Amino acid sequence: MTVGLLFWRSASADPVAGQQNQSKTATASSTNTVATAATKQRTIITKNLQNYLKQVTADGDASVSFYSLAATNNSAADTTKNQLIYGDGKINVESNATTSETPASTYKLFIAAYLFYLRQSGQFSWTSTNRSGFYQMIVNSSNDFPLSIRAEYGTASINAFIKSQGWTSPVFRNEEATSTTSQSLRALLQNLAAGTGAFSNAQDQQYLLSLMKKQIYRAGIPAGVATVDQGATVADKVGFLDDVNNDAAIVTTSTGQRYILVIMTHGHNQATLDFSRIKAIAARVQQIVYGTNAGTELKNYSAD
DSSP: OHHHHHHHHHHSOOHHHHHHHHHHHHHHHHHHHHHHHHHHHHHHHHHHHHHHHHHHTTTSSEEEEEEEEOOOTTSTTOSHHHHHHHSTTTSEEEESTTSOBOOGGGGHHHHHHHHHHHHHTTSOOOOHHHHHHHHHHHHSOOSHHHHHHHHHHOHHHHHHHHHHTTOOSOOEETTEEOOBOHHHHHHHHHHHHHTOGGGOSHHHHHHHHHHHHHOSOOTTHHHHHHHHOTTOEEEEEEEEETTEEEEEEEEEOTTSOEEEEEEEEOOTTOOTTOOHHHHHHHHHHHHHHHSTTTTSSOOOOOOO
């Protein structure tokens, strides 16, 4: 009788343990389903973005870099599924991104990074004069302040700093800003968004971002994003010279998604301050990656 009882007890599952195991199995299954769906959606988005950027850079007159960032904390986009699709670096697509391009005034982001680096080592400090010059450099894209910094510290020193950060160098030759890549600008903006490297001083980081949100040339990425998402905010720095028009931005959508987008253009008979091509590319990128039907099907795209 004792033997029979022992056999019955060992063969019967504990009710509580059974329920816990069933719950764990259901949770694991649900998690796997979400992860699988997210991977599929992200793969389609990535392929569509690759296809589109390949089209718009095919003639060699544009360079584009896109990099997804983690969503803003506690925003509508700050969910497990969205982070699986769009989390930091989950979507990282570039085209013609290592080709040297004329930076025009986007080089001023390198000047800002250099000054923040000097400040960390006590070689630069804020005064009312240089803070005013810095403001004008970012908001109005004025040249006087960055020219004075290059004269004071030397082109070689600035280029050496840029190289030390892993960004394409030299940017400056013969006191002129002559070349950079969309990939380098994207990498700089990654540091800025994360508050790392030269941007590790939180007050300086936030100061620069606040000025980039105020910069007055809004017809490129800000205008393009707004056609799709009017509630988005864009912190960006433009550059323009002859037929060159560039824009380098950190975008936060109305739902809290965040990403980096750098678009460098020239040719196409565009005039200085003609950001129409950049606007069109930015709008299409926003639709492909974050639109209502993003990642539902593979598509072919024609160049803007």
